[in-house]
Amino acid sequence: MINKKQSTKEFSERLKHVIAALGTTGREFSKRAGIGYSTVHNYMHGSSSPTLDNLVLLAKAGNVSIEWLATGQQSSMGSIDSDVTYVPFIDHADEMLKLDVQLIDVKDLHSLRAIKVNTDVMTPTFLTGGVIIIDTNDINLTDNKLVVLKQSGNYLFKRVQVLIDGVRLLSDNDSYPPIAVPFEDMKSINVVGNVVMIINKIN
Structure with a gap:
């Protein structure tokens, strides 16, 4: 069983991965999520874990599923249906393209x-x-x-x-x-x- 410290560290790594994949900064991402930068900064550095409300906001801002962000167990980006992924446009991350994952052969949909x-x-x-x-x-x-x-x-x-x-x-x-x-x-x-x-x- 993973202890809390390890779980928090792994969450921070997933969050940093999401922010990097969006091509944005922690400060810009915090504005997008509607969460104070100091709070997001603490999440990124494994100092604290998010509340459920903040987890939902972070997942939505990062175009990833809540389950994947919380546990790392789901890889489909922003998707409830595991056969579908939502791909953000490179300069308009709030605009998404829905795709069938079976059509794309890549290891990391993010x-x-x-x-x-x-x-x-x-x-x-x-x-x-x-x-x-x-x-x-x-x-x-x-x-x-x-x-x-x-x-x-x-x-x-x-x-x-x-x-x-x-x-x-x-x-x-x-x-x-x-x-x-x-x-x-x-x-x-x-x-x-x-x-x-x-x-x-x-x-």
Whole structure:
């Protein structure tokens, strides 16, 4: 049986994971949850455990189930039905996309983010107005993988071609020229995640 100290520590780790997965800070998350920052700070550092009311607020703010946040036993994000997960949009975490988990082959559903496509750079692979799902845990640049990058606050959608001296970032739309990145410049690339699903039509 896990003692209270261990249980509190494990809860704090799950909470930190949720906050990190949302790409936000503890202070911003506390505002979103409607709980004082000092209280959330104590939860994050394992100094105290939440009341039931606060647990509900934390789970709702983090788009996770109360059961998973409290015990770690359920992995479906914000879902009562274990066959369904709710994926937050990357810059609009209050907007969710409902997905069948059987359609996605990833270990951690909490790492998934949805992005609306607002460019024709990858046409015909994915279309303007469609949605892509990315795995933010997978940031490796692998040959022929579709990736989302971030540069100067903007998202870039590219296909990776690995070269001897670096990588070439390709667009599936031939109107856009490839971008060559030498290995020494790789640290300047902010890889947000690899594409795991493309949804070209949203009802």
